[in-house]
Amino acid sequence: MAAVPEESKLSYNFLGRSGLKVANICLGTVTFGNAGLQGSRPGQATEEYSHQVLDRYVQWGGNFLDTADVYSQGVSEKFIGSWLTKQSRDQVVVATKVRGNMPYGVGLSRRHIVQSIKNSLERLQTDYVDLYQMHKWDDGTPIEETLRTFDDLVRCGKVRYVGASNVLGWQLQKIACTTEKLGMNPFISLQQQYSLVCRESEFEPFQVCKTEGLGVLPWSPLKGGLLSGKYTRESPPTTGRLGWRREKDAGSWNTVQENDQMWAIMDAVRDIANTHGKSMAQVSLRWLLQKDVVPSVIIGATTLSQLDDNLGAASGWTLSSEEMARLDEVSEPRQVYPFDLWKHNKSRRNPFQSSYLVSNTN
Numbered sequence: 001m002a003a004v005p006e007e008s009k010l011s012y013n014f015l016g017r018s019g020l021k022v023a024n025i026c027l028g029t030v031t032f033g034n035a036g037l038q039g040s041r042p043g044q045a046t047e048e049y050s051h052q053v054l055d056r057y058v059q060w061g062g063n064f065l066d067t068a069d070v071y072s073q074g075v076s077e078k079f080i081g082s083w084l085t086k087q088s089r090d091q092v093v094v095a096t097k098v099r100g101n102m103p104y105g106v107g108l109s110r111r112h113i114v115q116s117i118k119n120s121l122e123r124l125q126t127d128y129v130d131l132y133q134m135h136k137w138d139d140g141t142p143i144e145e146t147l148r149t150f151d152d153l154v155r156c157g158k159v160r161y162v163g164a165s166n167v168l169g170w171q172l173q174k175i176a177c178t179t180e181k182l183g184m185n186p187f188i189s190l191q192q193q194y195s196l197v198c199r200e201s202e203f204e205p206f207q208v209c210k211t212e213g214l215g216v217l218p219w220s221p222l223k224g225g226l227l228s229g230k231y232t233r234e235s236p237p238t239t240g241r242l243g244w245r246r247e248k249d250a251g252s253w254n255t256v257q258e259n260d261q262m263w264a265i266m267d268a269v270r271d272i273a274n275t276h277g278k279s280m281a282q283v284s285l286r287w288l289l290q291k292d293v294v295p296s297v298i299i300g301a302t303t304l305s306q307l308d309d310n311l312g313a314a315s316g317w318t319l320s321s322e323e324m325a326r327l328d329e330v331s332e333p334r335q336v337y338p339f340d341l342w343k344h345n346k347s348r349r350n351p352f353q354s355s356y357l358v359s360n361t362n
Contacts, residue, residue, distance in 0.1 A: 025299055032067070051083050167190070191218075195288070210293055
C-alpha cells in the first residue's frame with residue numbers, strides 16, 4: 001500500500017469532557033469474524049485480513065478501535081486481542097460494549113456486566129478497556145445498579161472511561177443526573193447512529209451531550225453505503241450488504257427509492273464531491289467531522305481500498321460554511337411536535353444561557 005502523506009493523516013480530539021484524545025476517525029470492527037448475527041452477512045473478514053485492516057488504519061495515524069462483545073459473538077474482540085499482543089498497548093484506545101445477548105446472559109445487571117468485562121478482557125488479551133459502553137438501555141435493571149457497577153470498574157482499573165450507545169434523550173439525561181447525584185464517574189460519550197440521512201438524535205440526545213459534555217461518536221455514517229454514491233434510484237444494489245438486505249427484504253429498497261429527500265441529499269453530496277475532487281463518501285464523512293459535537297466518526301471497511309477512501313476524509317481539506325449550510329438544509333429532518341416549537345424561542349434567547357448555545361449549534 002502507498003505511504004500516507006503526513007498532511008492527510010488523522011487528527012486527534014478530546015473525547016467529550018475527558019482528557020482522553022482519540023483519532024477523529026475510529027475504526028469500527030463489526031466486520032471482524034463471521035459468527036452470530038454477523039455470520040450470514042457479506043464482507044466479514046478473517047483474522048488475517050482483520051489484522052491487515054488494523055495495520056493500515058495505524059499507518060494513517062489511527063489509535064481508536066470500537067468493538068462489542070456481541071460482534072460475531074466475541075470473535076471481533078478475539079481478532080483485536082491477537083493483534084494487540086503485537087502492539088504497544090498504551091498507543092491504542094480500545095472501546096467495547098456490553099448489554100447484548102451472549103451465551104452467559106443479557107442486560108445491564110451487575111452480574112452480567114462483571115461477567116462480560118471479564119470475558120471481554122480475556123478475548124482482548126488486555127488488563128483494561130479504555131472505553132466501556134452500555135450498548136442499549138435495559139428496562140430490566142435499575143439504572144443505579146448499572147451505573148454503580150460501571151463506576152466500580154473504573155475505580156478498580158478494569159475500565160478507564162464509560163459511555164452510552166443507542167439511547168433516548170431522557171435516558172441520557174437520567175444517566176447524567178444520576179451519576180452526578182451519586183458522585184460517580186460521568187459518562188464521556190454517546191455512540192449513536194448519525195448521518196446526513198439520520199439526524200433525529202439532534203433533537204434531544206445531542207442536546208444533552210452539549211449541556212453535559214459528552215462527545216458524539218456516529219455509527220453508520222454512510223447509512224450502510226447509501227451515501228457512498230454507489231447506487232442510483234434506478235439501479236438497486238445487487239451485491240454487498242445493501243444487496244444482501246434487499247434480498248432479505250425486497251420492500252426495504254422500495255422505501256429508499258420513494259424517499260425524495262434521500263436523493264436530493266445524494267445530488268447535493270455529489271455536486272460538492274465533484275467540486276473538491278473527493279468521493280461522495282468522503283464528503284458525507286467530512287460533514288460529520290465538522291459538527292462540533294463530534295470528536296470522532298466510526299467507520300467500517302470491508303476492503304483496504306475502501307478504508308483508504310474513508311480515511312481520506314480526516315484531514316487536509318474542509319467543507320466551506322456554504323457547503324455545510326447546503327447539506328444541513330437539504331438533509332434537515334422533519335421537526336414534529338414539540339420540537340417544532342423551538343422557533344418561538346428566538347425572541348427570548350439569552351446568550352449567557354446554555355440553552356441558547358445548544359439550540360444554535362449544529
